[in-house]
Amino acid sequence: MPELPEVETCRRALDRWTRGRRVDRVEFLDGRSVRDRREDRPSTGSEAAARRVRELVTRQSPVATQRHGKRLLWTWPGGCLLLHLGMTGKWTRLPSPFEKLRLHLDDGSIVRFADPRLLGGVVPCSHAEGPRWLSEGLGPDAWTEPLPRLSGSRPIKVALMDQARVAGLGNLHAAEALWRAGIDPRCPSNEVSSRHDALAEGVREQLRLALDELGSNDEITYVEEAGAANPFPVYQRAGEPCGRCGTRIARMMQAGRSTYWCPGCQR
Ligand SMILES: [Zn+2]
Numbered sequence: 001m002p003e004l005p006e007v008e009t010c011r012r013a014l015d016r017w018t019r020g021r022r023v024d025r026v027e028f029l030d031g032r033s034v035r036d037r038r039e040d041r042p043s044t045g046s047e048a049a050a051r052r053v054r055e056l057v058t059r060q061s062p063v064a065t066q067r068h069g070k071r072l073l074w075t076w077p078g079g080c081l082l083l084h085l086g087m088t089g090k091w092t093r094l095p096s097p098f099e100k101l102r103l104h105l106d107d108g109s110i111v112r113f114a115d116p117r118l119l120g121g122v123v124p125c126s127h128a129e130g131p132r133w134l135s136e137g138l139g140p141d142a143w144t145e146p147l148p149r150l151s152g153s154r155p156i157k158v159a160l161m162d163q164a165r166v167a168g169l170g171n172l173h174a175a176e177a178l179w180r181a182g183i184d185p186r187c188p189s190n191e192v193s194s195r196h197d198a199l200a201e202g203v204r205e206q207l208r209l210a211l212d213e214l215g216s217n218d219e220i221t222y223v224e225e226a227g228a229a230n231p232f233p234v235y236q237r238a239g240e241p242c243g244r245c246g247t248r249i250a251r252m253m254q255a256g257r258s259t260y261w262c263p264g265c266q267r
Contacts, residue, residue, distance in 0.1 A: 002070060002085040004142055004168030005210035006220050010091050011065045011072055013218065014111070017093060022106040023057045033100035033113060033121045038082060038133050042118040052124040053081065057103060068135040069142070069167025080130030082123040089113065089120025090220055135167075142168035143207050147200040150189040156199070157185035158255045169203070171257045172223065172235050177206040179234045179244075184266045185259050186252075234260040 002010070028034065032045035034053055040046075056076045063075040072083040083091075088098075096114035101122070103111045113122065125133055139162075140148055148166060150159040159165060160174040169177065178185050181202025183192060192199055213231050214220060221228045223235065230236055233243050237260060238251035247264025 003170035009214040027102040030100040073134040084120045086119025088117045089115035138167035139165045153188045159189040177203040
């Protein structure tokens with residue numbers, strides 16, 4: 001599932017694949033992925049939005065990509081595309097049975113948006129709307145901005161996943177960051193404030209390692225995909241010994257999601 005490192009890796013790949021290239025044509029295979037507004041739900045496809053995307057990219061070269069949390073903004077000479085990966089979306093150069101749209105580039109290559117569950121999408125917008133929509137409703141970016149102090153009595157893992165407080169962490173990287181920081185995921189947020197530096201360092205280290213790991217490949221692979229490697233110390237490792245203290249990794253439910261953690265060294 002895409003979180004900040006996967007989205008940032010996707011941004012870098014889009015840049016690498018398309019910089020200096022021109023789009024000859026765009027092909028829509030499933031119009032439901034192209035929507036009018038950021039809040040539109042899957043299957044709210046819009047023909048008007050598809051026409052706008054076609055106008056924006058055909059015979060044009062992209063100008064820049066930006067990321068905030070898990071959102072991407074792709075700027076073109078006539079406007080922007082806000083990109084969401086949702087739960088399963090990815091931009092790829094590999095053919096996929098789940099392709100929703102294809103950009104045919106002037107060097108003969110094809111960049112594809114594939115999305116099995118249709119929760120991701122593309123939203124055309126103006127140069128004025130784009131940067132606003134990119135960060136609207138989101139807290140500071142977890143990679144490029146300092147981690148804010150999280151107040152309140154919610155468990156720290158749940159608070160870290162609240163995009164309005166800090167943007168970019170999801171279930172996997174929040175749990176891994178807490179393992180790195182040695183903090184119990186159930187700890188109330190306000191009680192972690194005395195260990196804020198350790199938490200910020202855990203988040204930073206987790207995102208840095210994930211970006212390095214993902215960046216060694218041309219394409220993103222999600223750990224949930226069949227056959228994908230799991231490079232993470234606690235994620236989906238219930239029952240295995242902790243790499244730091246040897247205690248068995250545990251699993252519990254928090255806010256409807258599985259949290260993996262080490263009862264031995266996370267206090
Ligand atoms: Zn441990």
